Amino acid sequence: MSETLQTAAAPEAGANPLLQPWQTPFETPPFAEIEPEHFLPAFERAFADHAAEIAAITHDPTLPDFANTITALERSGKLLSKVAAVFYDLVSAHSNPAILEIDKEVSLRMARHWNPIMMNAVLFGRIAMLHEKRAQLGLTAEQMRLLERTYTNFYRAGAGLDEAAKKRRAEINERLAQLGTSFSHHLLGDEQDWFMELGEDDRAGLPEAFVAAAKATAEERGMAGKAIVTLSRSSVEPFLKSSSRRDLREKVFKAFTARGDNGNANDNNATIVEILALREEAAKIMGFATYAAYRLEDSMAKTPEAVRGLLERVWKPARARALADRDALQELITEEGGNFSLAPWDWRYYAEKLRQRRADFDDAAIKPYLVLDHMIEAAFDCATRLFGITFAERKDVPVWHPDVRVWEVKDAAGQHKALFYGDYFARSSKRSGAWMTSLRDQQKLDGEIAPLIINVCNFARGANGEPSLLSPDDARTLFHEFGHGLHGMLSNVTYPSLSGTSVFTDFVELPSQLYEHWQEQPQVLRQFAKHYQTGEPLPDDLLQRFLAARKFNQGFATVEFVSSALIDLEFHTQPAEASRDVGAFEKAELEKIGMPAEIALRHRPTQFGHIFSGDHYASGYYSYMWSEVMDADAFGAFEEAGDIFDPATAKRLHDDIYSSGGSRDPEDAYVAFRGREPEADALLRRRGLLEATPAA
Template sequence: MQDSSVATATTDSLDNPLLQGWTTPFETPPFQEIAPEHFLPAFEQAFADHAAEIAAITNDPSAPDFANTITALERSGRLLNRVAAVFYDLVSADSNPALLEIDTEVSQRMARHWNPIMMNAALFGRIALLYGLRAKLALSGEEKRLLERTYTRFHRSGAGLDDKAKARMAEINERLAELGTAFSHHLLGDEQDWTLQLGDNDVDGLSDSFVAAAKAAATERGLPGKAVVTLSRSSVEPFLKSSARRDLREKVFKAFTARGNNGNANDNNAVISEILRLREETAKLLGFQTFAEYRLEDSMAKTPQAVRGLLERVWKPARARALADRDALQELIAEEGGNFKLAAWDWRYYAEKLRQRRANFDDAAIKPYLSLDNMILAAFDTATKLFGVTFSERKDVPVWHPDVRVWEVKDANGAHKGLFYGDYYARPSKRSGAWMTSLRDQQKLDGAVAPLIINVCNFAKGSNGEPSLLSPDDARTLFHEFGHGLHGMLSDVFYPSLSGTAVFTDFVELPSQLYEHWQEQPQVLRQFATHYQTGEPLPDDLLKRFLAARKFNQGFATVEFVSSALIDLEFHTQPAAAIGDIAAFERRELEKIGMPEEISLRHRPTQFGHIFSGDHYASGYYSYMWSEVMDADAFGAFEEAGDIFDPQVAKRLHDDIYAAGGSRDPEAAYVAFRGRPPEPDALLRRRGLLDAPEAA
């Protein structure tokens, strides 16, 4: 049974597809019928419906019990969830000026709607009463977990504060919503406004597939017959790796790292400063000294000290390896007769040359074997072998852009499991990066509700009908996001709030990063890495060289990431008043940790959407590395079994990790799967950093 909740019919709702029942296949959103002007009336109705539902729960004269309070809360807000899911998918993946304007208003209205709910003293009183009695209530494990998470969510939102503090929290929440939206709009604006047009003399070193993608990007921007580099990472990274034009590499690198920091209408410096001040004030209202302490209390890590301990443990060998690689790159420049000092825009270019020398491998050699379509099939086949799920493409499901594809997912018995949407190509209307989200989450509260799961990427599109060819990093990204997707698709819980990826941030990356391991397995590559023109399989010699080169440049990659995670932590542990100028703070902190000047942060502050477009990863960017400790250790279970598709290990992985959603404590879930806590050195071993040279 699908979720077909619909608002009370009004005259307006009869003409608004967001307020009607959907007669599309699997009751999916009818995107072709939805226009920007439909959203504000739909949100108005959804807010009103939800407020009425909350009032009914709060004012229920019956004594609080699990059904009339916790379960009732789970049933509330369905129309709001439905409208918001469609809206935020479009804002992120296929925006336009009308949607972005609405987004600014909706972000404030959303905060204004949720504040009185999450700070409702009477409602919190009912929840707190049940929480206090939880040991005496006859609750299932999932029910107990839901009660605990509900109580924690309201408590951390300020429900227990006095009226004055609640009023200030409400003001802060509205302003933070406005600032987070402004940050993401500024970033998109800078990315849309800049391109580098390539002339015939500007393509030295660039592969045919890159030039084809650059031509497709130009056509997308109304420049047929031209070729452009954009500020999408999938355009910038390969250009910096392969362009022989040092002047153009510098130009592209500086534009990419200056996003949000150009002193124009899209500048994010003032936005960041205000966000940090307000987050600190929020933490203090709730009894914490810093936002990081507040944020990390409800995580696996628990404290800023634990996060810093992990990051510093990894930083030392990573920096030492990066410094050794830097010296080798400088020697390579000298060998070629260059009389310049290695700069940040040179690193990727000369690292590729060094990799060719040391491992006889470069990305351009393997890209013809990594077509997007084949990597999608590889991700699907891996899921089939591990979990028994199958995928069949559907052409009858409405989508928001012609490039979006949809597959029906079925379980091992052939029963419908959900839908998977893949939106893979970069375009001006899409924000940068890659992510997983959902249009509907799995749950069983009112019958079996099947999920609608989305993966969005920004791969370069081939031109003139040529396939999109992926770099190894792109292929890994595809598997990563599909791992998140499986977390949503395989979810098997009763309550919506515990569905799929509704877990701690430093646990949510485990299913995604673990899934990356299969992408680089010889067994998978031999089957799916075939030449896009000839169909020939990946030659064994090239496969061996690819596998040997995997750990190359890991010092650089780790430094790039860990420095960003440390900056995030410092932003949220130091007093906001002491941070001052954002660029000066960045320089100060990088000098403090000994950041090699030839390496830039993976995310400079003014473009760090993970932590400033919202607060989901604020003080939490470390989560990728925290999860990597687990994922590196977890894949060892398959290696120890001698089969990367071992049925018994795969069943535990399904039951304890992918299907469990947020219904279990994450540490308990991991131990149930692995039989023990993760081994910390697994991360350093995977990155090849256990034998790093001593730091200078």
């Protein structure tokens, strides 16, 4: 798409809703008015405006001070933030071929815009001068944190490099932006292209609710009257748990794990090789031996060795538990007369059978009680009881798809706090997974700016007017993403760069994973888990069996995750040359750690969007587990108080964790809340792995 074509096709600026004030409730994006062709002209204007703002700061003739340099930087780029937030929401949650084509160009243009800003020697000189004399500037704690983060971000972007190194670093950034976009587009392409139709004979073992959801998915794809399995995790995992057709389980599993690895136009192997080589080169330009060393320097973990230490500590008992469970599953197969060895596509199916036997519980029994709407109410109610905020649905706020719902959030005094958008159902225009993002972040630099926070999930829709029913994992995901949402909604900082989830990657999962704990509390489930047909509350015996079964199969779940985190770490600590054959590298690393053959990585490399569709979690997938050490320990504060909604503990949680954003050092924030550093064994206790069987 050439620039001349863009300009020729561009609508008049006056007609571009992205460049006008939004006359909508709470000045929200008017999605119905926004067309794909509006984005490139809007980005052009936003890039130009931002460049002019940066030039004014850089060439300010007065001596640098906090206001004319750091605060001015915080005020710059408002239009760019506004346009980009809308665009990337659509790219991820409701794309189409036109949007994806524009994404290819925007990713490159974004890199070309930011490189000269972040490597601007004159601008960095102003920031460095302030940083050097920061103790004499009389700054508030938040201002000091902002100055330190600004200096660090510019330094790590290469602002202190010589011109030749800057030029090469900029070229690498541009190419990585293109490759990350290609990776995510390839993955979406493979996911969109594949489905498996379920004939009457193909439905053996599948619960009615799953078949109903499969029919709803088919209808959404224009195949009314049929039922299909797609490559959305919310479709694949329940199928693998329930289907008694081993041949179909194998077919679905192999398609799911082959995404991005099919030798077709969507193949990601070459993309990964180039990404890893460029990241390694960028790290060496910055003076680091490996990309992992570069990335982790600016994290809570600090070093690859610290990450590996945590992962290996968890790996050993998790692998031991998984091997013991594997043997029990194989015995079950033999007992049933099966003449085959347990395979990865069998694990979930037989684990469900074993769980029913050992804990007298299976997901299908509780699913009718986990109605999506009721679980949303539960997430809201817990937030009300903890933090005093309330939620009221709004029908007058524009949305990007008819499925999206919006709630106005008010604080305990009844004042407007935020808007919360929930986009819960899987569809072909949405990438897989679940995530939180924002259309606008909270800040107080120029008056109170209330945030617009989004949760996106991929739950299966109920068919024929039936409600959507969640698995326990789905319900946990809903609370997890809502925890991220609260981090954005409760943010109470002055500066945009420190707002909400603008924290270290290995701290950002604390508010989300901590919030999961409330979803499985008996008093919450007794109130909100009600049968979708009868309205009857969850029977107490089923509740007790559910709670007892929570630690079942944790060896599998932990092995699945930790192996992926270790692969991520190895990709970014070993020389890039070692992974030129991605499949061989994957195989060798799994052999090295003794990966059970019957368990697959949670994310095989060619579909590992966390680390390859951008760099946010590159060398950082371990972050979920690093945060879990804190969240398992943090919930203990409520348990010790004897009340999961204890007001004093909730106030500390609000003030020190959820509302402080990136305005303070995360270790200081945690200690302020808990009174001490986290106790590492809390994670192993939570997962039931402290007394695992010794490894074979």
